Amino acid sequence: MNSIAVELNQVLEGTAAQTLLSDLGKRMYFPKGIVAQSAEAKQKATRFNATVGMAKQGADPMFLTSINDSVPGLDASDIFTYAPTPGDAKLRAVWKAEMIKKNPSLEGVSISTPLVTSGLTHGILMAADLFLEKGDSIIVPDMFWGNYRLIFEERREASIVPFPFFAENGGINLEGLEKSISDIKSDKAALILNFPNNPTGYSPSVDEVKAIIAILKRQADLGKKLLVISDDAYFGLFFEDETSTESLFASIADLHENILAVKIDGSTKEDFVWGFRVGFLTYGCKGFTDAQYDALVKKTMGVIRSSVSNCSRPAQSLLLKALESPSYYDEKAASFKILKARYEKVKEILAEYSDQDTLIPLPFNSGYFMTFICKGDAEQLRLYLLEEYRIGTIAIQGSYLRIAFSSVDLENVDELYKAVFTAAGELWN
Ligand SMILES: Cc1ncc(COP(=O)(O)O)c(C=O)c1O
Structure with missing residues (x-):
């Protein structure tokens, strides 16, 4: 195993994340060389900087005028350059601030800085890479986005364990959820919950969220390490007063040392930019230190780097502009x-x-x-x-x-x- 991966695993020792990592997740790391050498050059290479794999002309990236003229609101550097592997730093900070605004329960809670993924699909796959593999199960309500099958079952060879989404009385089948977690005989379990749900359009009420939290806490108290992925693709489109308007992630990011919460969200549906391919992946786990979040972020940078290297720069720049716009x-x-x-x-x-x-x-x-x-x-x-x-x-x-x-x-x-x-x-x- 690479020595940087070994170091990151040591940082995570004793946490739920360490138990939950797949073999691939354990092996993942982000090479120090690239970051360190570029950063060093940025500071010291005042004569010529020949580090980055881009073509430049003066201070600007080389570009085709026909493309540059089509995006008049952005500088060339915001259109053509590579974005950093974890995403544009300012966009990540702004998205985190927005997340807290949209989910006030996160105020004061320690969570990671979101990493940019190429849409939510990619974010879900990155989480699956890090935490799921052959022999693992992932619990999913039986009404789920079909792409989960390709991601979890075909790519990661994990088994989807569905439970009936709705109880007889029409609300979420809380008993079914708890039973499917306790039925998993291993010391760890994974689940993905998607609200507002595709395909049903259902989101839990405030009371149902409380019940889900109680279930997760009970299971965690029993010693089970839980990976809970919130797929928040349609976040914000809540049309009824009794519906919980916060992500489940907000309630579980600081719930229990045995629960690693992963939030997958993004601008795809929230900001009506389906083709931009900008999603975010954020971690929350009670008791996590900054160094432990950093270790998980580095591992996530490893799976991003080895899958798409980095995500669309112009899409991130346009999204940042929108988020900062007064309207x-x-x-x-x-x-x-x-x-x-x-x-x-x-x-x-x-x-x-x-x-x-x-x-x-x-x-x-x-x-x-x-x-x-x-x-x-x-x-x-x-x-x-x-x-x-x-x-x-x-x-x-x-x-x-x-x-x-x-x-x-x-x-x-x-x-x-x-x-x-x-x-x-x-x-x-
Ligand atoms: C529940 C759910 N999650 C994730 C996604 C993927 O979103 P993206 O287009 O950003 O990859 C979709 C898209 O339809 C979805 O319905």
């Missing part, structure tokens, strides 16, 4: 209002159809989506809607149909849902 919050509030109006319209329409049994909506209160349980085959309905009505929806696991109301204008929501109910009636009534 940022107003712009976001305006977009939220538009999406909330669509959500409310969907609820209104569903109330009109409450006495039919072809399509039963699962509970939803947030995010981009809602999902129906279908009386018949969801794929049959999906194809029928496509062929007969020219309407695109997503069929999931045979009996669920997901509708992204986020992508349909308010004035068309009524027509969309009426067509979906009519089609289902034609097939199954």
Whole structure:
């Protein structure tokens, strides 16, 4: 094992993170050479700096005018240069400050500085690289984003252990969650929770969050080391008053020495920049020292460096500009209002159809989506809607149909849902 990895592992000795690391995670490190040599050159190489793998002209990076002219608001250095492996330092600091603003429970809690990943997908994979491998399990509610299968099962060869998301009474199946953790016979367990959930559009209430915290604490008290990943892709789109408006991460980042909390979030959906590929990965663990956070960050830099090297510089620069813009919050509030109006319209329409049994909506209160349980085959309905009505929806696991109301204008929501109910009636009534 590389001597830097050995050093990082020593720093993490005795922590939950050490137990939770995969073999790859144990081997990971960030080579000191690159950072040290560039930093040294920056200070001392006043004559010529020939360290970095970029072409330069004077103080600026070399660039094509046709590209530079397309992004008039940014300096050449903010468009063309490599970003640091963990991400632009200012963006990381600003995102952390924003995270605390959005999650006041994090005030005063020691967490890592977020690392920039190439979208949330990459962040989830980086966490999976560091903590999951063949023989491990990851607990997931049975309604989950399909890409988890490729990431956890195919790439990392871990097993997904699903538990039924909803209890009989419609809320989160807390018993199922606790049982799936206690059923794991190993001294460690991993779980990923995604709120607002894709595909159901459900987020827990404040009381449900309290119950989830109690479960995690109970399991941690029993000595189990827990990796809890919060996939906060749709964070902020909470449409009901009783819904918890903070990330689960905020409640568990300082909950227990045996719980390593990982927050995966980003601007993809939060800031409506799907193609930018800017996500963030942040750690929180009770009792962690700065040196221990630093060791985990260095290991994460290792998996980033060996996967994408570093993430898009122009996207990070544009995002930073937006976050610092005086109109940022107003712009976001305006977009939220538009999406909330669509959500409310969907609820209104569903109330009109409450006495039919072809399509039963699962509970939803947030995010981009809602999902129906279908009386018949969801794929049959999906194809029928496509062929007969020219309407695109997503069929999931045979009996669920997901509708992204986020992508349909308010004035068309009524027509969309009426067509979906009519089609289902034609097939199954
Ligand atoms: C639940 C969930 N997590 C993560 C992602 C990935 O986000 P990104 O596009 O930033 O990789 C998505 C995207 O659809 C998602 O639905």
